Amino acid sequence: MEIIALFFVSWKTKTLKKIKLLTLLGFALISCKDETQKFFKKNSYENLDKAKKLRDSGDTDSAYIYYAKAKEDLSSIDDKTETGRALANLAIIENDKGDYHASIASSIEAEKLLQNKNDSISKSIASSNYNSVAIASKNLKNFKDAIEYYNRAISISDNKVDSLAFYNNIGDTYLEQHDIKSAKMFFQKALQTTDSIDYARVLNNLAKTKFLENSSYNPIPDLLQAWKIRKKFKDNIGINSSLATIADYYIIKDKTKALPYAEEMYKIAIQNKSPDDRLEALNKLIRLDPENYSKNFHAYNFLIDSLHTARNNSKNQFALIRFGNEKLKTDNIRNENRILWLSFALGILVLITIIISVWYKKRKEIEVKNTQLKMSKKVHDVVANGIYQVMTKIENQEDFDKEHALDELEFVYEKSRDISYEKPDHENDSKDFKDKISNLIASFKNENTETYTVGNDAEIWAGISQSSFDEVYQVVRELLVNMKKHSQASRVIFKFERIENSVKIQYTDNGIGVPGEMTYKNGLTNTGTRIAAIDGAIIFDNKSEQGLKITISFPVS
Template identity: 45%
Template sequence: MKKLIPFLLLLIISSCNKNNTKIDRTEYDKAYGFLKNSQKDSAFKYFNKAKDDFISQENFSYAGSCLVNMAIIQNDYGDYYGSQETGLSAIKYLNEKEDSYELSSNYNSLGITFQNLKEYNKATQYYSLAAKFSQNATDSLTHLNNKAVAFSYSKKFDSAISLFNKILNYPNLKKQPILYSKVYDNQAYFKFLQDKNYNAENELLGALKIRDSINDNWGLIASYSHLTEYFESKNPQKALSYANNMLHFALINKSPDDRLNALKKIIFLENPQNTKTYFKKYQALADSLQTSRNKSKNQFAFERYDSEKLKRENLEKDNNILKLLVGVATLIVVIIFTVVGYRRRQLKLKQEKELEVKNTQLKMSKKVHDVVANGIYQVMTKIENQEDFNRDMALDELEFVYEKSRDISYDKTGEQKEFSKIISELIASFNNNTVKTFTAGNSPAIWESVSPTVKEEIYQLVRELMVNMKKHSQASHVAVKFEKANNIVDIQYKDNGVGISGDLIYNNGLRNAASRIEAINGTITFDTKIEKGLKVNLSFPVS
């Protein structure tokens, strides 16, 4: 095990401590103050505000720095996908020559994110970039140590040990005892993982002695963790003693993840009559940590959404009132003539068609619209918005649409994976350079006890809303929030598009949405009275 939190905190504080008196960094300094006081939720909020200010001032270096810090905070809270998105968005604001320190910090954070997601090959790539942009040997060697750890977790032990040796051979490395003991301990530990017969005791104890002599509490947690695993089968009583030492320093460092890890080791090693107490502590801590992280993930998502919405509104208020009125009036006239002309043409075409359509034809038309049209539109959206969307994936998506269309006559339905992931991927597929999508509360627990038939209706309903947004709303931000209480599932859709003016006009998609929610005994409400955009509230009972 290897602790990265102290290094991340150092990167955050160092990156925050810029000195430029020519720009307005009020919000930035507030964020830095909250960070020094370990109030990371508030720090994230003000870094986000500062980022918007810097972009409006065209000070992109500081904007990128804010995003780097936000990504690291998200990483600390376990919001790995959010951290990944934020960190990648920071790169476009940073200059390779002028912002090498921020780039190094950002690439290291991305490496940690991918490592936590068990994508070790990507982690090693980002650690290499972090080392490339490092401004001093210590940082570079630290990033290479992280790379070696990622090699080890992907079972590339030979590459890892070779890299550890390269670092240990660096001149005067022993004069940096924190880094030296870290690399020395990691090398011994992963040699043991590669070969359980390897005698790593003296090396592991040597690293422990160095860390103890310099009061490196984070390093001591790692040493005691490695020693616990080493003696687990050789001397369980000694391993239990080391696990308790690990728990002690995890409490001192206020590290809940290390406390969980230590408690897990103690439960495994302790006498059966004593494990119940430790298991209760483990369960309570795990539940508390999960609740806290879920809350932070939702907060980060809506903080970004609300900030983008507020920035857009403030920019609009700065426009000239007369130009705004003229523009709106012109737009209204154009819309009226367009709608009137379109409806006349549609009416004429409709009168030329057959007056009656058989019920079976209506049902088939509805299914083709839902399954084929929307399915193909979703694939087109992915191909349009994702640069790395490869050919094989596109063929798989099209094959899925083909299978669904072929099964229409048999009324086949089915779930291929966790429904919460299906819904999240559906919403995320509409995310691009002009439209940002946000999802909150979509946990697997929401969909427990929901029947496959109802899930199918909800999937088609959400896709109908997103497709209508893409085609008609001109929105730049879309948020979908899921909640479940008292056996009622509530879904809140919000966008900042043009909304629906006047009486609600049901097009094919909205009429399908209404009929779908009625079919599952649910309700749908369209809020057209908000200042801007569209808000749709859906709810349905869970049996």
């Protein structure tokens, strides 16, 4: 706290020196710019080509890495069209992996680069990109957005075959909403395609729609024709779609005929390595094959769990790749980790300087003093306590995990950046609150100090606002930091209770306690104000022979 206070007192005299330092760093970067751009230009297109080959071969995870690298490199040389291409392909892979929100974010970033470009290449990429947004929106059940983006794709497409394929997608979106009339109209438009695989897809969808419109209609001739075309062109994904549609028809009309199609669908789904098709086939087999019900039911549940885990892993993996590439835009390949660490430190320093400079110019003297006090409190919470917590974790780890430490520092960096923008709180989540508190307390455990958490259940935090939780979280961290620095405690206990419409937190340690009359010292300066801010109360019991006991209570907002 003392270091941060000194920084605020002397910031005016140091600002000029920091600006000079940044200017010198800027000149150094400019001197390397030409060589760096040559390197990026050579490698960025190679990364794009390699990504395409990997994706075509089915290695989408590796393709994602190279598309992400290509996106950063192409952006650095200001090639908007090819940067848009890389982003559009990232969105498609994210879509395929079920990371729909990330996919839409990538597509929107690509859209900004491709808008107002009228050359055929840019329009083709933009059209495919709109289609990707539509698919993600449809999977998220945002049908209105899906249809809007399909229409955008059609409006800028110069390729008739692609446009007709988009009509099929619109029809499929209406069909999922049970709008049979609209679905049929778009499928009939799409049936004009000259592409055999697309024709088989539309024929299958139109036959299904006609049957849904009129239960006496026999779709089998059209469904079998679509299946035959798909087998001819070895369209394995399409083959499974045909088998699913035929099986669904016979489930309604004649279940005895449905089973062979469901069994064949399951077999091909395994060959295709398509977990979604396997789930659909198993769902049919559970209903159609009572003799193997138990086996199919267990396989279905196991696959659901595995698919959920795999998709979460993919999302986390892709998030790490996106994070890594964002931070390595100006990276020298031989010094990646060093530059990353320096970027965090420099970013935080510059950000704090800019925040205070802007506030100083725009506020009157009295407002500046109040603002600086508030900022000092925030920076202390976010930067000082955050970094101290990371240092504590590193100190207590036998094996240093660099990647985890980077994640922790990135969190501190993002939080410090949020201060300048006054970003609004996120929706509160009692489970998330519980985990954050437990993780915070556990992070201060080491070979000399045991930390215990009692009663910290999700129900404790139900109804607690984000702002109240933030204050409580900082109070808990302040107590832990103070304990670590001063108390010499070997045991720390936090007990949480919910009593009607209030929460009670009891802190106990077996340290040296606080001698004499209780005053807010030793890092506890902000604790009383925080609790008062949420209409709570705090009681310090320093009369016991050993240790310190603190009781905090506050109402549920």
